[in-house]
Amino acid sequence: MNRFSFSLLVLLVLAGCGETYVEHQLTEYEYPNPIDTKSVPIDMPLTQPEYVFPKENITFSGKFKSSRINNAERMGKNSYRVLITPENAPINPSPWFAFKVWSDREKSIEVELEYRDGTHRYWPKLSRDGENWTRIDTTALEVTNEGKFAKMQLNVDSEPLWVSAQEIIDTDDIREWAEQYASVDDTEFGVFGESALGRELIHLDVKKGSTEGKEIIAVVSRQHPPEVTGNMAMIAFVEEIMSDSELSRNFRERYHLLVYPMLNPDGVDLGHWRHNFGGIDLNRDWAHYNQPEIRQVCEHIIAQANTAKAEVILGLDFHSTYNDIYYTIADSIQTVMPDFTNEWIANIEKHLEGFNANVSPSGITSPVSKNWFYNEFKAVGIVYEIGDDTPRDIIRKKGEISAREMMKLLLAR
């Protein structure tokens, strides 16, 4: 080999090195305050709970997915008490309730919710079909005993009245929603694993043509069952990315999007307050992977990255809490896109009238999803939290704007 060819070879090897993809593998992470995520027992709700009171012809039913009613008793004339308990305790205070009630004829009844291991949080929603919901009238709700009880006046008749903590979005709804996108470009709907009780873990693999070398954006949601408003935001966000706009089409051409819209199917369908069937907060298991849902989603993301020889650059996790907030990675921590978070949130503020973002940056100190995305890929990790009571039209608008502003920023890279 002459000197020229040797130099050329060295140059080629060096140039090649910069692009060499190093395979990822599932890695356990240690945090300063470790959290034990090994399974613990839960109280399984009755699968078909129904409480019938023949004297006044009143029936309370939990015969549907996401129901939660642990007992019902008659307290007096047209007066009932419904017990709401969590899957296990101690637990985050998100007392979820959902049941149907009907009578043989029109009447007004009083239903008092009694919470164990938590206090009243969700403003009750009513529905006649499980699809269209209204908030209960302020005059028909009285919260007493520092939130231990919530008394509702309900007008019932022979048609079931649904009473629920939030609108119900169960595993069937999300599966149906996700499946429709299998027709967009080369997007695939898939099942990447199963929960402890054998429910499907589903995902969308959004792509156009080959994914080889295309950077990955990962979206996850519904680790916490009652966090329906976060799920609504994710739906609006993904719908915008799947739209036929030029921006969305260009984005799908250049990037590879992985969507995991329902990470805790057992918890959602069993009407849990927080945990999975293992009695564990899934968003504390992104370090030791004791729970099947988290182990499988992490393995799946890593496999997708390794197959495409491409890095995850952004991981978004949609949740709900009392108010809208973004939990972000502190600026002092060097991610693959150091300016992305601040620019993105500023652009959302600019386009959503009257919106002042609440941003809470932190270090990489706990075993939550956002920190896993950083640890594994040096990706930007963001927890996108929506308030329990954020108006539903604002959730949708914000989700759409968030998607558009994300796509613009990423396409400008």
Ligand SMILES: [Zn+2]
């Ligand atoms: Zn959450």
